[in-house]
Amino acid sequence: xxxIQSIKGMNDILPDAVAAWQRMEAVLMRVFAVYGYAxxxxxxxxxxxxxxxxxxxxxxxxxxxxxxxxxxxxxSITLRPEATASCVRAGLQHGLFxxxxxxxxxxxxxxxxxxxxxGRYRQFHQAGAEAAGWPGPDIDAELIALSKRLxxxxxxxxxxxxxxxLGESESRRRFRDKLVEYLEKYREALDPDSQRRLTTxxxxxxxxxxxxxxxxxxxxxxxxxxxDGESIEHFEGLLALLDEMEIEYTLNPRLVRGLxxxxxxxxxxxxxxxxxxxxxxxxxxxxxxxxxxxxxxTPAIGFAMGLxxxxxxxxxxxxxxxxxxxxxxxxxxxxxxxMGLAERLRDxxxxxxxxxxxxxxxxxxxxxxxxxxxxxxxxxxxxSAERKVTIKSLxxxxxxxxxxxxxxxxxxxxxxxxxxxxxxx
Numbered sequence: 001x002x003x004i005q006s007i008k009g010m011n012d013i014l015p016d017a018v019a020a021w022q023r024m025e026a027v028l029m030r031v032f033a034v035y036g037y038a039x040x041x042x043x044x045x046x047x048x049x050x051x052x053x054x055x056x057x058x059x060x061x062x063x064x065x066x067x068x069x070x071x072x073x074x075x076s077i078t079l080r081p082e083a084t085a086s087c088v089r090a091g092l093q094h095g096l097f098x099x100x101x102x103x104x105x106x107x108x109x110x111x112x113x114x115x116x117x118x119g120r121y122r123q124f125h126q127a128g129a130e131a132a133g134w135p136g137p138d139i140d141a142e143l144i145a146l147s148k149r150l151x152x153x154x155x156x157x158x159x160x161x162x163x164x165x166l167g168e169s170e171s172r173r174r175f176r177d178k179l180v181e182y183l184e185k186y187r188e189a190l191d192p193d194s195q196r197r198l199t200t201x202x203x204x205x206x207x208x209x210x211x212x213x214x215x216x217x218x219x220x221x222x223x224x225x226x227x228d229g230e231s232i233e234h235f236e237g238l239l240a241l242l243d244e245m246e247i248e249y250t251l252n253p254r255l256v257r258g259l260x261x262x263x264x265x266x267x268x269x270x271x272x273x274x275x276x277x278x279x280x281x282x283x284x285x286x287x288x289x290x291x292x293x294x295x296x297x298t299p300a301i302g303f304a305m306g307l308x309x310x311x312x313x314x315x316x317x318x319x320x321x322x323x324x325x326x327x328x329x330x331x332x333x334x335x336x337x338x339m340g341l342a343e344r345l346r347d348x349x350x351x352x353x354x355x356x357x358x359x360x361x362x363x364x365x366x367x368x369x370x371x372x373x374x375x376x377x378x379x380x381x382x383x384s385a386e387r388k389v390t391i392k393s394l395x396x397x398x399x400x401x402x403x404x405x406x407x408x409x410x411x412x413x414x415x416x417x418x419x420x421x422x423x424x425x
Contacts, residue, residue, distance in 0.1 A: 009114070009122030020311050027105065027153045028127050035146045037103040037129055042086040048076035054085040054261055054289055059201060065112040068105065077355065078113035084261075084286065084302050085293070087130045088402040092295045101133030107307075128283070128304035131288065135299040137234050139240035140265045140285065143303055147269060147281050148247055150305075153267040159269040159280055161248065164255035165235040166203075166228040166263055168377045169288070174200055175226040186216045206254045231264050238265060267299065271313060280313065281305035323353035325375045325412060326368030326394075330361045334379040341377060341389060341405055346410035369394050374419070375412055393419045 013021060032039070049069050055062050067079040080086055083106050091097045091104075108129040114120055128144065131139045144161065151158055166172055178367035180202050185197060191210035198205065205224075208214060227235075242249055248266075252278060259265050266284030283303025290298035327343050329338035338354060345352040353371065355364050361380060368376045378390040383402065390413045392400040403411045 003026040005329065007122070009116035011121060011123070017311075020314060021307070024154060024307065024310055024314060025107065026374050028105075028150065030144065031150050031153055032105040032129065034149075035103070037146075039129075039204065040087060040090060040104045040106050041084055042080070042108070044080055044089060044105055044111075045077050046080055046089065048078040050085050050089055051078055051081060051292070054088070054293060054344065055082070056201070056261070057081075060204075061112065061146050063200075065114055067111045067113060071080075081110055081112045082304065083108070083110065083128055084130060084289070084304070086294075086302070087302070088289055088293050091132065092290065092293060094212070097132055097290060097295055097298050099414065101131075103129070103131050103219060105129045109409055115351055125307040127307060128302055130297055130300065130302035132300040135287075137238035137241060138300055139263070140238045141245065141247075142299060143283065144242065144247060145245055145265060147303060147305070149425045150281075151269070154310060154314050157271065159271040160250060162250050162252040162255050162268045163235075164223065164237075164266050165231050166232040166256065166266055166284070167229060168263060171228045171231060172203070172223075172263075173225050173340055175221060175223050178221040178226070179203070179205075182220050183216070189213075189216060196366045206256050208223070217254065223243050223256075224307075225331065234264055257282065260290065260379045261289040268295075268306075271309070279306075280309050322351070322372040324350040324373065325352045325377050326364075326371060326373035327352060328364040328368060328376050328378045329355060330364075330380045331384060334381065334384040335403065337384050337387065338379050341408060344406070345409060347376070350409070350412065365394075366385070375415060377408060391415050395419060 010325055031041075036049050048066070051066060052062050053246075061081050062157065066081050069416050070078060084202075087104055087106065091102060096102050105128065108125065109123050110126050111123055113122055116122060129143060131143060148158075148161070162377045167175075179199060183190065183194075183198055183202065183205065187198065190198065190205070191208065191213050193206045194208050194210065194213050205213065206217065208217070239249070255266055255268060256262075262284045264285040267282065268279045269281040270278050271280045272278060281303055283301065285299070285301045287297075287299045290296070290300060327345075328339045329335045339361065342354045344351045355367065361378065365376055374393070374395050376392045376394055378388070378392060380416060383389055387405050389405050389408050390400055390402045391408065398415060398418045401411055401415065
């Protein structure tokens with residue numbers, strides 16, 4: 001009988017990789033809290049109409065990438081491809097936007113049926129922040145500053161911040177018409193995706209990676225030339241705030257986002273060597289989305305970041321399951337005493353791994369050393385007869401000690417102090 005494999009593009013995160021995820025998640029939670037953002041936890045599945053209405057039926061996500069099915073009641077259900085729409089739905093459903101301002105953050109798995117490759121999977125994880133109720137550029141600047149602090153706290157190479165303004169809907173409509181008029185002259189030279197987008201979502205052609213299409217775009221109309229006065233004022237205000245905070249940025253007039261709900265400010269943090277997509281974080285304003293989903297007009301902005309890419313960029317981390325103490329036991333009585341000793345050590349705050357299944361003292365100590373433990377707590381036949389334990393450093397050349405079992409926690413603390421002074425071997 002064949003072994004059942006995981007679904008293509010949906011990966012297990014194995015124990016030796018989990019430590020890096022836990023470290024990253026702890027940093028995210030700490031930084032979001034520093035800026036006053038509260039966590040919201042959202043369902044993995046939503047009604048399909050939520051994404052069709054918010055993201056846009058002509059987008060690649062809705063048209064080609066969503067996992068959509070009918071449930072047993074015949075209702076169309078979709079595994080969430082992103083979380084902004086879910087945040088807005090939850091805010092409207094529970095009255096979070098009624099005469100209030102909200103700073104929210106989330107973290108969890110998303111689902112898109114894309115071609116799996118490095119940095120891009122069919123089940124992937126995102127964390128994001130959403131701020132609703134502020135119309136000015138100050139909240140835009142705050143979110144960008146928050147995201148920059150994440151890169152510093154995570155210790156990853158600083159990505160490049162790219163900025164643009166999409167203006168209001170009328171600005172985009174006028175620009176869209178001019179862009180289509182220009183590109184129609186080169187339709188046959190465009191790549192197949194861009195030819196399709198020319199009639200469905202022409203703004204997405206601006207971020208095409210196809211070399212021939214990018215060459216055509218060099219002389220295309222530029223979105224900043226079509227911006228309305230209020231959008232220009234808003235964008236200039238944002239740039240002034242970023243200058244004040246000494247946050248470097250690059251203006252990218254070709255930067256657009258793949259979702260229909262964006263307006264005005266859009267931004268991306270772009271890194272190097274991160275697989276299929278160099279963008280580690282992206283977001284922007286969506287001032288019309290709350291109204292589109294049935295609420296009152298509410299200004300809002302947010303961003304999302306791919307966690308797989310952040311883990312990869314953050315490098316290796318010491319596994320969280322590396323014990324402080326490995327309890328070595330030889331003999332039946334030692335085994336019984338070792339169980340009690342392990343609990344006392346855990347009560348004292350030590351991560352303690354208890355050897356089970358017998359074996360010689362030499363093989364157990366070798367296992368403790370390979371597992372990375374700082375200390376071995378040894379109960380052999382002589383120790384068990386006197387209800388004592390030998391404390392041995394596995395990382396430094398310091399003298400081992402034998403103490404009464406109830407004195408083991410203090411003896412370990414003292415030995416670790418001496419080991420730190422002696423340095424590792």
